[in-house]
Amino acid sequence: MLAIVLRFWQLDQYPVGFHIDEASLGYNAYSLLKTARDENGQFLPLHIDMFGDNRPAGYQYLDILPIKIFGLNEFATRFPSALLGALTPVAIFLLLKAIFNKNLPALIAAGLLTISPWHLVISRASAETIVALFFIILGTAFYIRSNGIHRRQLFWATLFFAASLFFYHSSRIFVPLLVIVLSFLQRKRSYFPVLIIIFLSLFLVFGTGVGTSRFQQISIFHFPEIRLVLEEQLREDGATKLPILLVRLFHNKVINYGLGYLKEYFSYFSLNFLFLEGGLPAWYRIPNMGLMYLIELPFLLIGTYLLIKNGFKNRLFWLPLIWLILGPTVAAITRDDVPNVQRSLVMLPALITITSYGLWQCVVLAKHGLKLKTCCLLASVLSLMFIWNFGYFLHQYFVHSRFHRPWYRFNGFKEMVLAVDKLALNYDKILVSKTQGGTYMHFLFFQKIDPRWYQDQGSPKDKDYGGFGKLIFLPQDCPQYVFDNQGVKFLSVASGVCGEEPFTSQDALLIYREDGTVAFRIYPGEGKNE
Numbered sequence: 001m002l003a004i005v006l007r008f009w010q011l012d013q014y015p016v017g018f019h020i021d022e023a024s025l026g027y028n029a030y031s032l033l034k035t036a037r038d039e040n041g042q043f044l045p046l047h048i049d050m051f052g053d054n055r056p057a058g059y060q061y062l063d064i065l066p067i068k069i070f071g072l073n074e075f076a077t078r079f080p081s082a083l084l085g086a087l088t089p090v091a092i093f094l095l096l097k098a099i100f101n102k103n104l105p106a107l108i109a110a111g112l113l114t115i116s117p118w119h120l121v122i123s124r125a126s127a128e129t130i131v132a133l134f135f136i137i138l139g140t141a142f143y144i145r146s147n148g149i150h151r152r153q154l155f156w157a158t159l160f161f162a163a164s165l166f167f168y169h170s171s172r173i174f175v176p177l178l179v180i181v182l183s184f185l186q187r188k189r190s191y192f193p194v195l196i197i198i199f200l201s202l203f204l205v206f207g208t209g210v211g212t213s214r215f216q217q218i219s220i221f222h223f224p225e226i227r228l229v230l231e232e233q234l235r236e237d238g239a240t241k242l243p244i245l246l247v248r249l250f251h252n253k254v255i256n257y258g259l260g261y262l263k264e265y266f267s268y269f270s271l272n273f274l275f276l277e278g279g280l281p282a283w284y285r286i287p288n289m290g291l292m293y294l295i296e297l298p299f300l301l302i303g304t305y306l307l308i309k310n311g312f313k314n315r316l317f318w319l320p321l322i323w324l325i326l327g328p329t330v331a332a333i334t335r336d337d338v339p340n341v342q343r344s345l346v347m348l349p350a351l352i353t354i355t356s357y358g359l360w361q362c363v364v365l366a367k368h369g370l371k372l373k374t375c376c377l378l379a380s381v382l383s384l385m386f387i388w389n390f391g392y393f394l395h396q397y398f399v400h401s402r403f404h405r406p407w408y409r410f411n412g413f414k415e416m417v418l419a420v421d422k423l424a425l426n427y428d429k430i431l432v433s434k435t436q437g438g439t440y441m442h443f444l445f446f447q448k449i450d451p452r453w454y455q456d457q458g459s460p461k462d463k464d465y466g467g468f469g470k471l472i473f474l475p476q477d478c479p480q481y482v483f484d485n486q487g488v489k490f491l492s493v494a495s496g497v498c499g500e501e502p503f504t505s506q507d508a509l510l511i512y513r514e515d516g517t518v519a520f521r522i523y524p525g526e527g528k529n530e
Helices: 002-008 020-035 058-062 064-070 074-100 103-114 117-123 128-146 151-164 171-185 192-207 213-218 224-239 244-250 253-267 271-276 294-310 315-326 345-369 372-400 413-426 439-446 451-456
Strands: 429-433 471-474 490-495 509-512 518-524
Touching: 002 074, 002 103, 002 117, 020 058, 020 064, 020 074, 020 439, 020 451, 058 064, 058 074, 058 128, 064 074, 074 103, 074 117, 074 128, 074 315, 074 345, 103 345, 117 128, 117 345, 117 372, 128 151, 128 171, 128 315, 128 345, 151 171, 151 192, 171 192, 171 315, 224 253, 294 315, 294 345, 294 372, 315 345, 345 372, 413 429, 413 439, 413 490, 413 509, 413 518, 429 439, 439 471
Parallel strands: 429 471, 429 490
Antiparallel strands: 490 518, 509 518
């Protein structure tokens, strides 16, 4: 019940603003509902080209029913992520019960995940990763329970693992690795699920024609910085006239890309990332909060030590540790928005499991080694510390994040679109600045533009000096446009940072963000040929 309340309370208002990725997920689900095609006119696609990234389309299909029931709005768009996020504590309970065969560590894990800052923040924000993670945890729990021989359990494990592949790119690498590890940890092995998952992953990555596009966008192997460093090193060595073989021994692609990968990989285990500051993208960051509570740190360390110690007695005890090691392997390949809280979310079940095991073992030790009064005192102190940490997070999330750098979450875009919608009938053209991001998707979403009509227009998006209907999108903070016909009556929507007339005049309608800064300046033109 607590998991549901924390993820659904004022879901349409928190997180503040409505990110363009969320708007795209919602509108494409709406388009599939109305036309069986995405915004680009593709029929029942496996991937959707949202912003050149060809994302798996699983979330959009999952969002069709909520949008059918609740309409096209923020609540409906965020509903699948919030719902499966609320159910994930049940999944992790099943996982720990399967690993340790005890209820107490499983209950502790379910409780920690319920109040996890990392999981809570992302599950409230239309995140495909939350859905994928739910299926990964369930698949692992059923695979362990199958003992490698029970067909029904293996069937469900395979089904859940396969489902995760349709929601997030990273799953297509992480899940096959995890399934291979699971098969080796089981005493009786079944290779059928392993082969199914590997084959399906390879098909989705290489067989669909678009599975590698996102990798090409963000991988370190396509990032110019490492190549520039290598070229600089070669020039510096060239000035000393060292033998070419010696130069290539120390400075080559293998060394430089390898060092770049290791740097990114270990950033995901840093104190700043996990406990103090959190990671990127910035719209997921809560001010002065890490992804886990500081009170969890000692139990994470204790749990790590005890799992290593006891892993030689029970091979399944190695699973959380190996899972944690595998967690950042995919995320570390990327170079934008790092360390990235979405791509590394698969680390969270391992961190929760290790922490829960450490806390459970401390409880067992205290119960058998300390007097009742001492145990009660320690339990009270520990409970108060957890309550304080949790209360601090809620304060930071529901109070401070509302005003802390709200522009990262496209705060003010909805208000701008609704204001333009009220004025649109009085104008022939609407000039919109696109310097703050992909504004077109918010118009599609909040104006509920008919997907059939939009697809008939050729899905024009927001190309410079192009648009759809009355909208023209311009790559300028202060939009100006020369019309062929004199007397065109137009409405101009400038960026909040525009400091030119007439957008600074008293006639301009200002759209404010939660922190009081100006997001947009709307000025009613009079048909002048600007």
